[in-house]
Amino acid sequence: MNGDEELGARLAALVEQPPPSTVDAALAVRTGRSRRTRRRLTVVAAVAAVVLAGTGLSFLPSGGWGSGVPAGPPLPTRSAPTLPQLLGAPLTVPTVPGGQETLTTEADFGWLPEGTKGMEYYPGGGGVSARQLDGAQWSLYLKVLPAGQDPDAANRVTNESVVRSDAAPVGGGQAFTWTAPGSNSMTMGWQLPDGRWGLLTEDRFAPAEREGVLRKVAESVVVGHRAVPLPVVLAKLPEGFRRPNVIFNRQTVQGLDWWSAELNFNDAGGRSFTVMVTPDAEQPLGYPRPTDLDMGDVKRDCRAEADGVRVCLSTYVQPVDFSAVGGREGMLDLVRPLGQDASGWTTEVVP
Numbered sequence: 349m350n351g352d353e354e355l356g357a358r359l360a361a362l363v364e365q366p367p368p369s370t371v372d373a374a375l376a377v378r379t380g381r382s383r384r385t386r387r388r389l390t391v392v393a394a395v396a397a398v399v400l401a402g403t404g405l406s407f408l409p410s411g412g413w414g415s416g417v418p419a420g421p422p423l424p425t426r427s428a429p430t431l432p433q434l435l436g437a438p439l440t441v442p443t444v445p446g447g448q449e450t451l452t453t454e455a456d457f458g459w460l461p462e463g464t465k466g467m468e469y470y471p472g473g474g475g476v477s478a479r480q481l482d483g484a485q486w487s488l489y490l491k492v493l494p495a496g497q498d499p500d501a502a503n504r505v506t507n508e509s510v511v512r513s514d515a516a517p518v519g520g521g522q523a524f525t526w527t528a529p530g531s532n533s534m535t536m537g538w539q540l541p542d543g544r545w546g547l548l549t550e551d552r553f554a555p556a557e558r559e560g561v562l563r564k565v566a567e568s569v570v571v572g573h574r575a576v577p578l579p580v581v582l583a584k585l586p587e588g589f590r591r592p593n594v595i596f597n598r599q600t601v602q603g604l605d606w607w608s609a610e611l612n613f614n615d616a617g618g619r620s621f622t623v624m625v626t627p628d629a630e631q632p633l634g635y636p637r638p639t640d641l642d643m644g645d646v647k648r649d650c651r652a653e654a655d656g657v658r659v660c661l662s663t664y665v666q667p668v669d670f671s672a673v674g675g676r677e678g679m680l681d682l683v684r685p686l687g688q689d690a691s692g693w694t695t696e697v698v699p
Contacts, residue, residue, distance in 0.1 A: 438457060438574070439469075439598065440453060440456045440574035443574060443695070447695065447696065449575035449696060450575075450592070450696060451469055452573060452574060453469060453473075454473060454572070454574075456569070457490060457568070457569065458569055459568035460478050464480060466599045468596065469595065471595065471612075474491070475490050477490070478490075481633060485552060487550070488565060489549045491549075492540070492546050492571070493547060499524070499537040500512055500524070503526045503535060503547075510527070511527050511529075513525050513526075515563075518536070518563065523537065523566075524537050524538075525562070532551065533549060533551045534550055535550075536563065546569060576695065577690060578693055578697055579625055579686045580697060581684045582683060582697060582699065583682045583683075583699075587672065589615050591698050592698070593611075593612045594610065595612070596608070596609050596610075606627060610622060610623075620664055623661055623683055624659070625659050625683070626660075627658065628657055645667070648661065654685070656688055657685040657687060657688065661676055
């Protein structure tokens with residue numbers, strides 16, 4: 349097992365996901381491109397007639413099927429107010445007592461290194477990642493363990509050779525670091541005031557910088573049950589369908605903002621489908637905007653909505669019956685984008 353594989357295995361053991369799982373921790377740490385990779389993986393699986401168990405992710409070449417899709421227009425210039433800045437303050441907000449927030453996290457980043465250009469939030473307590481998208485392509489992954497979970501045991505689930513070292517306290521709580529021989533990453537864990545443990549993993553920082561970066565980021569982490577404002581609501585959830593798991597991705601590249609909200613559903617029979625909401629434009633990193641797709645069992649229908657927002661509905665190997673809501677178009681009609689102004693977004697997607 350090489351260093352990257354071992355890091356992925358260690359982090360996967362730390363991420364607790366309610367079924368169906370939508371997070372690949374190694375992918376979250378190394379690239380944060382879970383949405384694009386899972387989409388390509390699903391298409392390849394359909395072409396090969398391979399039925400995938402769950403929604404696990406894996407790395408595929410960056411070209412994929414999308415390399416042949418014509419790119420949309422350049423990302424339009426957005427009028428003020430723009431999305432919140434990536435550096436200096438968390439993108440999340442405190443939850444409301446009794447609220448039905450769709451995507452939550454137990455902690456969020458405060459200070460982040462210069463060069464941070466992307467963040468991604470994961471469902472089911474899966475945490476949040478931050479990353480650089482060019483140059484060194486470093487990444488950070490933040491997770492709060494459930495109450496009573498031992499951080500040392502969690503870090504040793506897949507590799508008994510992990511070495512724990514004492515570290516100076518973080519925020520007054522005892523702290524440790526974990527490394528593995530030959531690994532290019534380090535994890536710092538510190539005890540929070542409520543007794544739980546925060547874990548922060550870096551990947552691909554220079555060895556001389558690792559612990560210093562981890563400490564500075566950890567000391568500024570905002571702890572608490574927080575919600576991610578999202579750019580979409582559903583008019584209703586079709587009967588028998590499960591509330592969605594959501595992944596929210598945010599990028600700022602060359603001064604341009606980009607975001608995506610991926611809502612992963614299951615119908616009453618466990619068959620999965622995805623609703624994706626993005627700006628109606630090409631991503632700054634060159635990935636084309638989604639378009640309609642029909643490749644046998646894999647189908648995607650997209651429509652442009654008001655205020656430059658694009659909504660796509662994707663189904664996979666197992667067909668989903670949307671007849672109760674008027675078919676695929678009826679399902680798209682239930683999706684209400686909230687525009688590109690983040691001040692009008694909501695933390696409760698499903699009524």
